[in-house]
Amino acid sequence: MQVRLNGELREIPDGLTVAGLLAHLGVKAPRVAVEVNETVVTKDRYEAQRIGPGDTVEIVAFVGGG
């Protein structure tokens, strides 16, 4: 299925959970925060929340800033 991931259209396996997506991408969960369709997904919901076709997903981390 196609989703918009960090601003880019991307093909990912159907029916992934947030935890599944992070594993699929090789991203370490403790270092990131995830938003699906403009709502934050808290870490305790990574296993439960499924990503659907056309969803907008943002995966963010801390970077240097002032």
Added chain:
Amino acid sequence: MADGWSIGKYAFESRLLVGTGKYADFPTMQRALAASGAEVVTVAVRRLDLSKKGDESLLAWIPKGMRLLPNTAACFTADEAVRTARLGRELDMGDLVKLEVIGDRRTLFPDVEGLLQAARILVKEGFTVLPYTNDDPVTAKKLEDAGCAAVMPLGAPIGSGLGIRNPYNLRIVMESVKIPVLVDAGVGSASDAAVAMELGAVAVLMNTAIAEARDPVLMAEAMRAAVEAGRKSHLAGRIPMKLHASASSPMTGLIGS
């Protein structure tokens, strides 16, 4: 001399808050952060670069014990700032946020309308909100009324190093609100930091002045000393300015008189 201060439920000793942007490399940043003596460091929230695997984490280079202050830098609407603040809280598991809603790319001046909107939402959601704002007393009062834990007027535009451009407005801001006033942005040199503190700022927040100095670690030491000196000077109470001289040595008893 014990001279602590606090924002909401957080108590601090150091009156210098520093950023983590613009450093040439992480080891230099780490040494500068340690040299600054700061207890609070700002960080930004950005999309993870999914093309880079095993990218080095900023957090590994921030000295242990420093409290993170996630910002909403480069957000141009209240909605973007609120979403970024929520993501920052999820990353940090803390409720502090340096709230920025920017209105203009060239000057990075705040959009005070968006700032107030975002502040009201985030206060309601339990955030400890530290808004970056203009040196405008009316806006500062509105931010206080919105429930912000502090207000952070600029000394000059972000990264400009122009120093404290309107000390009189900053003084009026400090008179106008009961919440702590931190001077955020514009500091270029140690003397600027001292001026901000002498005016009565509770603390100073800076990034570029340290990160882009020729020797960031030495500048961090200078800023630490300047903030302490400015604070003590403020507490000690300066002499009034006089137009003419007032001799320090006796004018009588001179030889040959």
